[in-house]
Structures are given as C-alpha cells and as structure tokens.
Amino acid sequence: MAANLETLVEELSKLSVLEAAELVKMLEEKWGVSAAAPVAMAAMAGPAAAAEPVEEKTEFDVIIKDAGPKKIETIKVIRQLTSLGLGEAKTMAETVGGKVLTGVGKDAAMDAKKKLEEAGAVIEVA
Numbered sequence: 001m002a003a004n005l006e007t008l009v010e011e012l013s014k015l016s017v018l019e020a021a022e023l024v025k026m027l028e029e030k031w032g033v034s035a036a037a038p039v040a041m042a043a044m045a046g047p048a049a050a051a052e053p054v055e056e057k058t059e060f061d062v063i064i065k066d067a068g069p070k071k072i073e074t075i076k077v078i079r080q081l082t083s084l085g086l087g088e089a090k091t092m093a094e095t096v097g098g099k100v101l102t103g104v105g106k107d108a109a110m111d112a113k114k115k116l117e118e119a120g121a122v123i124e125v126a
C-alpha cells in the first residue's frame with residue numbers, strides 16, 4: 001500500500017497549479033465536499049506550490065529623502081499633491097523620511113515622484 005501512495009504522490013507532484021486546482025474541483029464534485037484552504041495547500045505542496053504567483057504590491061508611499069536645492073519649488077509641489085498648509089508643507093519638505101503620500105496607487109505614486117523630482121527633490125517610492 002505504501003508503494004502505491006508514494007507513486008500517487010509522485011504523480012500528483014507533476015501537476016501544474018492549474019491542473020491541481022482542476023483536480024480539487026473534480027474531487028469536490030465527486031465526493032460532495034469543499035476543500036478547506038489548508039487541505040488545498042497540502043494537496044498542492046511541492047514543486048507546484050512554488051509556481052504560485054507573488055502578489056503584486058498595489059499601495060505605495062511617496063517618501064521625501066531630500067528637498068533639494070529648490071526647496072520652495074518642492075514645497076509648492078507638496079502643497080499641490082496634498083491638502084497641507086504652507087507651514088506643514090515646509091516642515092514635510094525639511095523632514096527626511098517624511099511621507100508625502102501614503103497608500104496610493106502605483107500611477108499616483110509615480111506621478112507624484114516625477115513632479116517632486118522635477119522640483120529638485122530626492123524621492124523614494126516604497
């Protein structure tokens with residue numbers, strides 16, 4: 001019996017992630033059950049599990065590293081991007097590691113980075 005199980009494990013290890021998902025659906029229908037997440041992950045363990053896609057980051061922070069030589073221009077851009085007043089924007093421009101924008105989409109983060117870098121600031125998007 002153990003030899004049969006080992007053969008079965010070897011065969012299942014050769015399945016792609018899509019094939020393993022299809023197998024799970026077929027077994028759920030055949031047996032009238034629903035596979036819980038831990039059971040499904042155990043069935044796909046091995047090489048197939050390593051092929052799962054990495055979740056892409058969707059929220060970014062725009063962090064100021066240096067206001068640059070044209071601090072006034074940087075402050076103006078910070079005010080355009082945020083609802084901060086002049087004093088708050090000046091403080092942010094002078095604060096290394098200050099987050100100009102938090103949890104924004106990739107396009108908004110890259111647009112803000114471009115505008116701030118055009119004003120002379122050094123920016124990091126994380």
